[in-house]
Amino acid sequence: MTAPELTRVPGVLVDVSALVGRGLRRSVRSVDALITAIVLPVLMLLAFVYVFGGAIETGTRYLTYVVPGIVLICAAFGSASTGVGVNQDMTTGMIARLRSLPVLGSAVLVGHIVASVARNLVSTAIVVAVSVLLGFRPTASVLDWVALLGVLALLMSGISALSAAFGLLVSNAEAAGAFSFVVLFLPYVSSAFVPPETMPDFLQGFARNQPMTPLVETIRGLLVGGPVSGWAPAALAWAAGFLVVGVVASGVLFRRNGSR
Amino acid sequence: MAYTPYMAYTVELESLTKRFGDVAVLDGVDLRVERGSVAALLGPNGAGKTTAVKVLSTLLRPDGGRAVVAGHDVVSAPAAVRRSISLTGQYAAVDEMLTGRENLILMGRLRHLTGASARARADELLDRFELTAAGRRRVSTYSGGMARRLDIALSLVVEPRVLFLDEPTTGLDPRSRRDVWGSIAELAAAGVTVLLTTQYLEEADRLADQITVLHGGRVAAEGTAEQLKARIGGETAQLFLADTDVLASALMLLARNAVGAREDAETLSVHVPTDGSASAVRDLLGLLHAEGVEVRRLALHRPTLDEVFLALTEQAPAMAVIR
Numbered sequence: 001m002t003a004p005e006l007t008r009v010p011g012v013l014v015d016v017s018a019l020v021g022r023g024l025r026r027s028v029r030s031v032d033a034l035i036t037a038i039v040l041p042v043l044m045l046l047a048f049v050y051v052f053g054g055a056i057e058t059g060t061r062y063l064t065y066v067v068p069g070i071v072l073i074c075a076a077f078g079s080a081s082t083g084v085g086v087n088q089d090m091t092t093g094m095i096a097r098l099r100s101l102p103v104l105g106s107a108v109l110v111g112h113i114v115a116s117v118a119r120n121l122v123s124t125a126i127v128v129a130v131s132v133l134l135g136f137r138p139t140a141s142v143l144d145w146v147a148l149l150g151v152l153a154l155l156m157s158g159i160s161a162l163s164a165a166f167g168l169l170v171s172n173a174e175a176a177g178a179f180s181f182v183v184l185f186l187p188y189v190s191s192a193f194v195p196p197e198t199m200p201d202f203l204q205g206f207a208r209n210q211p212m213t214p215l216v217e218t219i220r221g222l223l224v225g226g227p228v229s230g231w232a233p234a235a236l237a238w239a240a241g242f243l244v245v246g247v248v249a250s251g252v253l254f255r256r257n258g259s260r
Numbered sequence: 261m262a263y264t265p266y267m268a269y270t271v272e273l274e275s276l277t278k279r280f281g282d283v284a285v286l287d288g289v290d291l292r293v294e295r296g297s298v299a300a301l302l303g304p305n306g307a308g309k310t311t312a313v314k315v316l317s318t319l320l321r322p323d324g325g326r327a328v329v330a331g332h333d334v335v336s337a338p339a340a341v342r343r344s345i346s347l348t349g350q351y352a353a354v355d356e357m358l359t360g361r362e363n364l365i366l367m368g369r370l371r372h373l374t375g376a377s378a379r380a381r382a383d384e385l386l387d388r389f390e391l392t393a394a395g396r397r398r399v400s401t402y403s404g405g406m407a408r409r410l411d412i413a414l415s416l417v418v419e420p421r422v423l424f425l426d427e428p429t430t431g432l433d434p435r436s437r438r439d440v441w442g443s444i445a446e447l448a449a450a451g452v453t454v455l456l457t458t459q460y461l462e463e464a465d466r467l468a469d470q471i472t473v474l475h476g477g478r479v480a481a482e483g484t485a486e487q488l489k490a491r492i493g494g495e496t497a498q499l500f501l502a503d504t505d506v507l508a509s510a511l512m513l514l515a516r517n518a519v520g521a522r523e524d525a526e527t528l529s530v531h532v533p534t535d536g537s538a539s540a541v542r543d544l545l546g547l548l549h550a551e552g553v554e555v556r557r558l559a560l561h562r563p564t565l566d567e568v569f570l571a572l573t574e575q576a577p578a579m580a581v582i583r
Contacts (some may be wrong), residue, residue: 005373005376005377006372006373006374007372007373007375011372013558014369014370014372015370018366019366019368022355022358022366025357025358025362029357029398030357091351092351092352092353093349093350093352093353094354094355096314096347096349097348097353097414099318099319100317100342100346101370101371102339102342103370149558200390219346223402249556
């Protein structure tokens, strides 16, 4: 055997970068997952614009109204599948093997989350491009785009972290996939597709106060203009909250799984 | 470090206990594995084999007793233990979406090799485990045996002082099993201390210098394969006879000649202890033939570890303990 040469880069950085690299490779190779992450939002966009859109009164072109909602769905739904990979790592023994190494074990979670953010930024960009092809005309300035990127990246990290925690909590990959449905459903009862004023009273309260409404309004404001400052604090607080809760819960569950 | 007799053991367990709720999965297990030897933990499902490996590889904290691996206590110095060991768990812990080579390089990076060193080591191991041709294919296309060999190769990216293999051949076809055995035997020959768990007696017999039979969280027996086999007696010759009358005369004749025999009425046969030599068998057959008792067929039985295993695990664990 050749004498193994040890790297001088600090261990934690090596662990994280190696596992992020692994996550990115997996993302690029999960062609079907990537297609789902792009095709599903595009199909929803088409259905909402051409099937339901004519009947929905939003005070503006429906395409202009709905694209921010589709962007939110794309970002959130794509991130929500993170837990499936985490769960697979747990059930296949990958995490056990990593834990038996002198490696920062939670680096594997960081790898999954960072790869998820990168993957979903790409699929969201593709969905935005498709909507432009369909006639969507964003009015965002360069600064708005940068802010949008930041909001989406924070949201994707938050939902990915929550999903990772869920993946550690449940016993199999199918159950881990269920998190996606929650995330897919929430935007319906928000201002993503229809103005909440059109909903019955009991739903309006929920719609206005659930996380998706401030998030979609912030995305809408940045993309096509509108009151951003009113919604942004709540949107950022929710996204950051997801991240904090997700990271803490993942950490606790990760340790718990080790001592079982 | 000064040499002490204590250091001769690479793995040392002293009355180790681990409970899950009310169940004592490990109930006072003692075990010593000499440096450079292959030890097998043998037992049925639920005997505590995997739990023992998890404690030794720092994945689980023991509730009582002591576990020392490569000179480090698993509770007080888990990081030092992790630097000395490699674990190949019960299911192939390989990333199916990566190629075999990428899996090895990833492991090399996680062992903090430089990129170049990790790649070189990956190619060496692919060659050693006869996976070079498949090295650039995704693991999802591998057979069970190939995935398992890769799994073991992953444990050797940095040669460990102790290698834990948890049921390394469970679920493999006989040919793949042989390949994996070959790999393990080579490692042992190269001086790596190996602790493997298995429910296959043949596997323990083939690979291990020392076998510890676990049953219900306790050590039911330990020793070499030969020692364990000797515990349930030696070889027997089974003589098949034509009918019950011949069987009865055979039994009478053998009793008269002070040959201990055991009747097996169901198969119309008798079991006679023998040393297995041709002359002993010839004498036995000659004795019967001279008195007109014709033997239709003959089978020689050596006790298998399976019989040892069944004999040991049918008894209450405490009754079977030998030292």
